[in-house]
Amino acid sequence: xxxxxxxxxxxxxxxxxxxxxxxxxxxxxxxxxxxxxxxxxxxxxxxxxxxxxxxxxxxxxxxxxxxxxxxxxxxxxxxxxxxxxxxxxxxxxxxxxxxxxxxxxxxxxxxxxxxxxxxxxxxxxxxxxxxxxxxxxxxxxxxxxxxxxxxxxxxxxxxxxxxxxxxxxxxxxxxxxxxxxxxxxxxxxxxxxxxxxxxxxxxxxxxxxxxxxxxxxxxxxxxxxxxxxxxxxxxxxxxxxxxxxxxxxxxxxxxxxxxxxxxxxxxxxxxxxxxxxxxxxxxxxxxxxxxxxxxxxxxxxxxxxxxxxxxxxxxxxxxxxxxxxxxxxxxxxxxxxxxxxxxxxxxxxxxxxxxxxxxxxxxxxxxxxxxxxxxxxxxxxxxxxxxxxxxxxxxxxxxxxxxxxxxxxxxxxxxxxxxxxxxxxxxxxxxxxxxxxxxxxxxxxxxxxxxxx
Numbered sequence: 001x002x003x004x005x006x007x008x009x010x011x012x013x014x015x016x017x018x019x020x021x022x023x024x025x026x027x028x029x030x031x032x033x034x035x036x037x038x039x040x041x042x043x044x045x046x047x048x049x050x051x052x053x054x055x056x057x058x059x060x061x062x063x064x065x066x067x068x069x070x071x072x073x074x075x076x077x078x079x080x081x082x083x084x085x086x087x088x089x090x091x092x093x094x095x096x097x098x099x100x101x102x103x104x105x106x107x108x109x110x111x112x113x114x115x116x117x118x119x120x121x122x123x124x125x126x127x128x129x130x131x132x133x134x135x136x137x138x139x140x141x142x143x144x145x146x147x148x149x150x151x152x153x154x155x156x157x158x159x160x161x162x163x164x165x166x167x168x169x170x171x172x173x174x175x176x177x178x179x180x181x182x183x184x185x186x187x188x189x190x191x192x193x194x195x196x197x198x199x200x201x202x203x204x205x206x207x208x209x210x211x212x213x214x215x216x217x218x219x220x221x222x223x224x225x226x227x228x229x230x231x232x233x234x235x236x237x238x239x240x241x242x243x244x245x246x247x248x249x250x251x252x253x254x255x256x257x258x259x260x261x262x263x264x265x266x267x268x269x270x271x272x273x274x275x276x277x278x279x280x281x282x283x284x285x286x287x288x289x290x291x292x293x294x295x296x297x298x299x300x301x302x303x304x305x306x307x308x309x310x311x312x313x314x315x316x317x318x319x320x321x322x323x324x325x326x327x328x329x330x331x332x333x334x335x336x337x338x339x340x341x342x343x344x345x346x347x348x349x350x351x352x353x354x355x356x357x358x359x360x361x362x363x364x365x366x367x368x369x370x371x372x373x374x375x376x377x378x379x380x381x382x383x384x385x386x387x388x389x390x391x392x393x394x395x396x397x398x399x400x401x402x403x404x405x406x407x408x409x410x411x412x413x414x415x416x417x418x419x420x421x422x423x424x425x426x427x428x429x430x431x432x433x434x435x436x437x438x439x440x441x442x443x444x445x446x447x448x449x450x451x452x453x
Contacts (some may be wrong), residue, residue, distance in 0.1 A: 023411065060084075062373060063244025063364075070176045074382050076373050077364035085119040091370045092121045093149035093363070098135060099277050100127035101307045102333040103355075104153060107177060109361040111151055118367045123147050130276055132158045138167060143169055149366045150174040151359075152181075156192060156243060160184045164262050173369035175200065175362045178400065179243045183391070186450060191246060194391040199380050200399045203447070204243045204352075207330045207403075208235070208250030211302040211363055214405060216258060218326045218348060219300055228259050234268040234289070234297035238284060238309040244304055247330065251302040266296065272308065282414055290315055299325040299346075306334035313347040322346045325450045332406045336415065339408060354418035356426075357441040358401060386452040398450075402443045414439060 062071045063080035085090070097104040097147065108125035115122040123142070128134040135154050148171055154162060156179035163181065166172055177200060185193030191204075223231070235251040238244040248269060256262045268289050275281035286308075290299070299316060303309025309329035316325040325346040329335065332350030368374040378451045380397035390396045404414050412429035417439050419427045 036208065038279050043299055071373060073374055073378055077361050077368045077379060079114070079117055079360055079364060085117075088119065088371055090119055090121055091149050091367070092123050092147045093151070093366060094123035095125045095151045095153070096135065096138055096142070097125070097153035098130055098132075098155050099125050099153075099274075100129065101278050101305075103178075103331050103339065104305055106333040106355045107151075107153075107359060109426070110422075112365060113356065113422065114359055114363040117423070118363055120149065120363070122365065126420075130155070132161075140165060143172055148172055151177055151362055151372050153177045153179075155330075156180075156182070157184065157240060159196065173366045175365050177201075177358075177362060188391075189388070193242070195389055195396040195398070196396070197376050198359070198365065198397045198399070200365070200401065202330075202401060202403070204246040205250045207351065208247030208302065208304070209254055210403070211247070211304075211328050211330060212251045212254035214349060214351070215300050215302065215326055215328055216254070222326070223298060223324075226298055229266060231298040231300055232266050232268060232290070232293060232294065233264065233300050234270055234286075234312075235286065235302040236304045236312070237269040237271045237306075238273050238277065239269070239271050240273045242257055247304050248302070252353075268293070270301075270308070270312070277305065277307065279307045279311050282308035283314065286312055286315055290319075297321055297324055301325070301327045303327050303329040303347070307330055308333045309347045309350070310334055313345045316346045321427045332411075335406060336411065340413065344408070351403050352406045352414075353401045353403050354415060356422035356424055357419055360422070361399060362439070382446055383450070385447075385450040387449065400443055400447065402440060404439065 060080075060083050061069055062076055063083040064072055064075035064078055065270040066072045093111075093115050095108050097107075101439050104125075104127065111125070112122045112281070126138055126142075128138055132155055135158065139150070139152070150172065152162065152174055153176065157174075159179075159181045160183050163183065166174060168415045170230040174197070176197065178201075180192075180195060180199040180201060181197040182192035183194045183196050188194050219231070233255045237248040252267060255267060256264060270282070270289055271288040272281045272285045275284040282303075299312070301309070301312045302310055306329045309327045311324075312327045313322070316322050316327075322345050327347045329347070329350045330352075332352035333355065335347055335350045338345070338347065365374075365379055368379065369376065377395050380399050381395075382396040383399045385398050386395075388398070406414070412427070413434060415427045416431055419425065420431075420434070421441060431443075
């Protein structure tokens with residue numbers, strides 16, 4: 001029954017799910033769209049239709065082509081329900097991650113889904129459990145086995161080594177997921193150096209700042225009479241690879257503004273650089289800090305990722321102070337499982353882009369490069385941050401994604417909408433009241449800071 005309802009609902013979405021380029025929170029989808037920005041997108045369950053010229057999808061030269069049938073480099077990497085992907089070679093694609101936590105597992109499910117949609121041969125998900133040498137060896141071995149497309153999620157510090165390896169294999173196309181790929185040149189900037197490839201993702205500083213804003217809303221409602229100096233404020237951190245550290249720095253900056261004290265005595269980093277990007281790593285980093293600062297009976301923590309948020313919530317539960325604490329994350333895969341199981345604790349909300357929406361343009365980018373429609377330098381020309389786009393004249397784009405807060409009363413509505421958009425059946429939530437314009441898989445405006453300075 002769900003599938004039948006999903007198809008009918010999805011058909012109603014066709015006219016409104018159109019990409020418009022940009023960065024920021026999820027907004028209702030705009031109608032129309034020009035030839036240079038965004039990606040026209042109908043739900044996956046929709047049957048192919050005739051275009052204005054009367055031709056069906058199998059005759060289109062490119063997915064999401066311009067009206068004159070020329071290639072549209074801003075749209076070509078997005079899935080086109082009117083394009084026949086079976087007319088192209090069946091390339092192989094694999095996902096390699098440094099860890100196997102809930103977010104990576106959920107991503108693997110979405111990559112497998114989109115691989116089939118793009119008529120790719122799915123070669124599976126491999127985790128190297130934090131071993132960077134094994135990561136490089138695994139990548140080389142899979143190339144030797146004929147895999148010619150990859151989604152990569154390594155420790156971001158080894159991107160220079162990955163890039164050097166892949167430069168020896170021009171037949172291989174790839175994209176990263178969790179971290180933007182950079183060359184490690186610290187003389188360029190403090191976030192890892194020059195870009196070496198395009199990236200689909202987020203502004204990490206903004207991701208941290210938004211977590212702090214949401215936590216502050218909870219503090220004002222739940223702890224209105226608790227003095228600020230009686231609260232322990234913290235963020236999990238990964239101080240060596242820059243992306244997660246940037247999120248933690250944003251959290252600190254926010255609370256410094258709230259307290260009016262840049263050197264807060266009650267501010268703490270739970271640094272997981274030595275302990276790891278997983279639940280146990282979070283426990284090992286947070287427990288000593290919390291135990292040695294036992295005078296704080298109230299804690300507000302930016303978990304940064306789900307595993308770490310779960311770690312903090314577990315510690316607060318063990319201490320019996322769950323009601324006094326709030327934790328959030330950027331992600332939400334683990335939190336969804338908690339809520340579905342009826343578990344409520346101090347892990348209270350997460351800033352999320354549903355994984356299927358996150359993975360769609362990443363797989364599409366690999367596919368576009370494998371087919372020779374685009375190169376790393378030519379994808380998403382409207383999304384080039386000219387102040388951070390590579391060295392030696394390279395113009396690598398940074399495509400932004402929309403985010404939505406997962407909250408106990410609304411998360412099912414958002415996830416079921418995403419399920420129907422992607423043609424998935426991952427969630428079994430009520431469909432009543434879901435409308436085509438409730439959310440969008442795209443964002444509206446290219447950030448102003450992308451313009452040349």
